[in-house]
Structure formats: structure tokens, C-alpha cells
Amino acid sequence: EAGVTQFPSHSVIEKGQTVTLRCDPISGHDNLYWYRRVMGKEIKFLLHFVKESKQDESGMPNNRFLAERTGGTYSTLKVQPAELEDSGVYFCASSQEQRSLLYDEQYFGPGTRLTVT
Amino acid sequence: GENVEQHPSTLSVQEGDSAVIKCTYSDSASNYFPWYKQELGKGPQLIIDIRSNVGEKKDQRIAVTLNKTAKHFSLHITETQPEDSAVYFCAASKGRDRGSTLGRLYFGRGTQLTVWP
Numbered sequence: 001e002a003g004v005t006q007f008p009s010h011s012v013i014e015k016g017q018t019v020t021l022r023c024d025p026i027s028g029h030d031n032l033y034w035y036r037r038v039m040g041k042e043i044k045f046l047l048h049f050v051k052e053s054k055q056d057e058s059g060m061p062n063n064r065f066l067a068e069r070t071g072g073t074y075s076t077l078k079v080q081p082a083e084l085e086d087s088g089v090y091f092c093a094s095s096q097e098q099r100s101l102l103y104d105e106q107y108f109g110p111g112t113r114l115t116v117t
Numbered sequence: 118g119e120n121v122e123q124h125p126s127t128l129s130v131q132e133g134d135s136a137v138i139k140c141t142y143s144d145s146a147s148n149y150f151p152w153y154k155q156e157l158g159k160g161p162q163l164i165i166d167i168r169s170n171v172g173e174k175k176d177q178r179i180a181v182t183l184n185k186t187a188k189h190f191s192l193h194i195t196e197t198q199p200e201d202s203a204v205y206f207c208a209a210s211k212g213r214d215r216g217s218t219l220g221r222l223y224f225g226r227g228t229q230l231t232v233w234p
Binding site: 004031033035040041042043044045048056059091093095103104105106107108109110111 | 121123149151153158159160161162163166168206208210212220221222223224225226227
């Protein structure tokens, strides 16, 4: 079974440019999460999709960030225009709700390292 | 919201020694505490978790303890090996029994563990 995949693995852009990150969750996983780790800090939640719907987007930093999950499969996270403070590693995770359990294990992708210069 | 503190930020041990990483959390409603290991170039991978109705859980060389009163939880690795070298993250979350369907994880800042041969 393929794990969570993310593309690109690394992106270097200039301030003011636009970047789109892609995440392909594990097949069949309804839950998809985006997280971000700024260097040396904690991994911070950005948002959560259940299928194609945004369940929780309270972690999105501002309106320069736009996440979509059309059709409930892969997701994209667009940053426009990028600022220096957007640099960090962006992780995607997916999980499948198991009603017999109270917690769903989240499987993480390898991340996209974004550098804004 | 939840705040997770993790210490130490770096830890170096000799092969065969034990390693302990400690975390505290602030929200008494949190009841699920996973630990993730992130190796170079990979995403975080769940290695063990503990729920708030359990005080201790062990899986081979890895054990976690939870003190709900003090809001502390710890990861213990015995007989460390060079392949244990990685960044370790603690996290906290609320399960569906706490009325939460959100599933978001609150992470600590990570501990870089280095095991010297």
C-alpha cells in the first residue's frame, strides 16, 4: 500500500511569488490534514478536510493560504503571494476514521520544504 | 487551546544507554498522546501512543508513561541503538469521546536524539 505522498519535495521561490503544494493521501482515507513546521519550532496544525469538506481551518495563518481538496482525493495548498515567514516544512497527513476506536492514527507524508527568499 | 512543551531539545547518549524525553500539556481534556519519530528525509511516523485511561504502555524497548494529574507524559527508550537516532515529537489530542471530531494534533517542538556507537 502506498503511503502519503507530497510534491514537490523542495521548493525555492522569491517573495511575492506563488507556490502550490500537492498531497496525495493514502487511498480510501477520508481525513486529510495539513501541518507546518517552521525551523526549530513545533509542528503546527493548518487545516483538516473530511472528504472534500473543510472540517477545521482554524490553523490557517492568513488569507494568503488556500487549500482545496476537489473530489475528496488529493489536496493542494497554495500560498499567494509568498512571504519570508512562510518558509518551513509543510506536512500532509491522512487517516481513516475507525468508529470502533476513539482515535485515528495519522499517517504523514515526507513533507515539502518551502524556502522563500 | 492546547500547549505542549517538550524537553530536552537535543539528547546525546551512548549506545546501550537509556533515553528519556518529557512533555507537558495544558488542556486537561486531552486524552490521546502519540509519539512520532522522524528520520532524515522522511515524515513523522507513529511509534507508540497512550490514552488517558492508561498510566503506562510498553512495546519492546519503548515505553510511555502518563501522569494525568500533573499533565506530564514521557517516552523511555532502553538499550538505545544508532538507528534510534532521529527527531522525536510528542503530541496531544482529544478523542471522539470528548466530543471532538476534529482530530488535530498539538505537537511539541521535537527532540533530536543522537545515539553514539
